[in-house]
Every structure is written in structure tokens, then in C-alpha cells.
Amino acid sequence: MMNRDFTQLQAFIAIAEQGSFVKAAHQLRITPPALSQMLKRLEEQLGARLFNRTTRSVALTNSGEQLLLRLRPAMNQLTQALNETKMQAGQLSGTLKIHSSNIAADSLLTPLLSEFYAHYPDIKLDITLEDNVIDIVQAGFDVGITLAEHIQRDMIAYPLSEPLKMVVAATPTYLEKYGTPTHPNDLMHHHCLNWRYRQDKIIYRWEFFEQNHWFSLPVKGPLITTSRQMTLQAALQHLGIVFWTHDQLSKWLKSGELVPLLEDYCPEFPGWQLYYPHQHSTSSALRAFINFMRTSYPLQAKQ
Known part of the structure; x- marks a missing residue:
């Protein structure tokens, strides 16, 4: 598969899952106009309209629903295979954008930095520390650490601390x-x-x-x-x-x-929790970070 085709299919799935060009663009770290052009090229290649778009909503057409139904399992398998190959080859890389409370970072994240980089020297952590509550998807972050009470219901959360x-x-x-x-x-x-x-x-x-x-x-x-x-x-x-x-x-x-x-x-x-959006295709760098934090705080899984 050509890289451009793979990227266009990823863009299609992101729009379908997020229900928004803005949110999908944040997830893919591109601008909404660039995302719109990618979708346009894909629709032209397929000769079918995949979304009905208005100024307020984005909804799959019948063709889009059928494509998503067939495409999602295949893309998940392909993404997993590529990530596993990279992990086996020791080629994990990329940048992770992390949003964390100052206190949580001081007690839970900072002490582990040396160990994390010993395992993943090519992953760059871009960490923003602030105590205000934000929407990490809207703000363009991959993962966050905050109190359980501040996490939106549609997020996946994992407890890092005792109550x-x-x-x-x-x-x-x-x-x-x-x-x-x-x-x-x-x-x-x-x-x-x-x-x-x-x-x-x-x-x-x-x-x-x-x-x-x-x-x-x-x-x-x-x-x-x-x-x-x-x-x-x-x-x-x-x-x-x-x-x-x-x-x-x-x-x-x-x-x-x-x-x-x-x-x-x-x-x-309930105390500090690691949280991130529910995505069917998670980057290998994000998966590595999540697994690392879960391994570092294993007892909290029993809560």
C-alpha cells in the first residue's frame, strides 16, 4: 500500500470516529483544510461521497458506512502489525504530547524519566504542566494525568495512585x-x-x-x-x-x-489517573508509554 493511500484511509477513519473535522485534525496533527483535501482525494479515487457535511455536522453516507465496516478491522490489523514490527526492531520513535497536573508530574512522572528513556531513547516526550482542567483532544494532547473527577466519560482511564x-x-x-x-x-x-x-x-x-x-x-x-x-x-x-x-x-x-x-x-x-481517548489505532509510542506507566504502577490495577 502506498503511504498516501494509507494516510488517506487513516484520515477517513479519524473523521468517522471523531464526528468532526476539527477533532480528527487534532488527532492526526494536521490542519482541518489539509484533512479536507485528503478526504476529497480519497472520494475522487473511490468515485463515491463518504460523508454528508453541513456547517454543524458530519455524517457517514451509506457508502461511507459500508467502507468503514470493511476497512476498520483491516486497518487495525495492519497498524498493529506495523507497530509490532517496529517494536521488535527497536525502532520506536515519535513525539508524545502529555498534559499533567504539576503535583502528579512531580510525584508520578518525573521520577520515572530516566527509566523511560533507557527503554525508549527515541521517543520524545513533550510535557505541559498546568493545574487547570482541559479537553486534551481539543487541545491536541495524546495523553493526560489528572484527578479522576476531571476525566470525561468517553476517555480510557487507569489509576496511578492510591485514593x-x-x-x-x-x-x-x-x-x-x-x-x-x-x-x-x-x-x-x-x-x-x-x-x-x-x-x-x-x-x-x-x-x-x-x-x-x-x-x-x-x-x-x-x-x-x-x-x-x-x-x-x-x-x-x-x-x-x-x-x-x-x-x-x-x-x-x-x-x-x-x-x-x-x-x-x-x-x-479517587486519586491521580492516566487517561487518553478511545482510539482504534493507537500509535506505537503512545502504546509504549501507556504500558510503561501501567507496569510502573501495577498495584493500582487492583482497585
Whole structure:
């Protein structure tokens, strides 16, 4: 099969699966006009119209449905055979675009970089670290790492961490001066150290669980920052109450520098997860990365 023909068939399948030229173009990393030209050439070669297109929708024609039905299994087998051949020959290469939370990257991804490149020296990782929630397909990323609650339902997800637990904490010095809150509502009368996403003007609302439901509070205090580390340092300087995950505060909780508060209102919740779009043809580089992460965190599969 000529490379151009193979590429055109991949483009056809991407449009059919995504239902959108824009999303399919992101997946293939080409521009929508280039994708449109590829489809046009394929339709001209076949002498059949494959999609009915309007300004708002893309739908397969009867000819398109029949082609997809016959083509998808063959393309999957061909792609798998090519990828396996590359893997056996040690020729895995390509660029992976990864979107990750800063904290997840620091604890789960960064420590594995040396080992990953030892196995796959020719795969380039293009990693964007930011804490805001995005649509990775729309933004052109191959894979993401974020909290389970932020993952869209149509994604494939794999847990990388144990469940997490939020902790409200303050120093003994602060509590001696301002008192100890016994219910989340008491925080409205305390100095709370606030945080927000870097690209978001909205301040994060502290979340608690009571009587079988979650609720959130717009707490107030002397500090608003985009840095969780800064809220921690401010708390250690007795400036107020910090709200962060137990794993990030455990060092200071164990030493007694911070005292945990309102523990009955802070249950565990699903933690960090690797996620990616459901695709019938996954690149060999992406498959290698997914398998590497699953192998590196095997215990989470039992959750």
C-alpha cells in the first residue's frame, strides 16, 4: 500500500470516529483544510461521497458506512502489525504530547524519566504542566494525568495512585491564638489560605463531605495564590489554615508542625489517573508509554 493511500484511509477513519473535522485534525496533527483535501482525494479515487457535511455536522453516507465496516478491522490489523514490527526492531520513535497536573508530574512522572528513556531513547516526550482542567483532544494532547473527577466519560482511564484525602491543617501556634474549628462552617471565621488555578479568576472552594453529600465553602483569608507550596509555607509561618492532600502535608503532620482538623469531613476520593481517548489505532509510542506507566504502577490495577 502506498503511504498516501494509507494516510488517506487513516484520515477517513479519524473523521468517522471523531464526528468532526476539527477533532480528527487534532488527532492526526494536521490542519482541518489539509484533512479536507485528503478526504476529497480519497472520494475522487473511490468515485463515491463518504460523508454528508453541513456547517454543524458530519455524517457517514451509506457508502461511507459500508467502507468503514470493511476497512476498520483491516486497518487495525495492519497498524498493529506495523507497530509490532517496529517494536521488535527497536525502532520506536515519535513525539508524545502529555498534559499533567504539576503535583502528579512531580510525584508520578518525573521520577520515572530516566527509566523511560533507557527503554525508549527515541521517543520524545513533550510535557505541559498546568493545574487547570482541559479537553486534551481539543487541545491536541495524546495523553493526560489528572484527578479522576476531571476525566470525561468517553476517555480510557487507569489509576496511578492510591485514593487521596484532603486535610485541613494549621500550626499549634495559630490554633492557640484563634481557636480550633470543629465544623467546616467555622472556617468562615478563620484565616484561610486560598488557592486558585493559574488561568482562572475563581478561587478554589474548599470541599467537605457530610450526611452523604459533598458541599463546598468560599472561605476567606489573608492570601490568594496560584501556588499550593506558598499556602503551605504561609501556614507554617502561622498565618492561617491550609487545605491540601494528606500526602503533600504528611511530613509536617508527622512532626507535629501542623495539626489536622475536621478529619471526619474529609473522606478519601479517587486519586491521580492516566487517561487518553478511545482510539482504534493507537500509535506505537503512545502504546509504549501507556504500558510503561501501567507496569510502573501495577498495584493500582487492583482497585
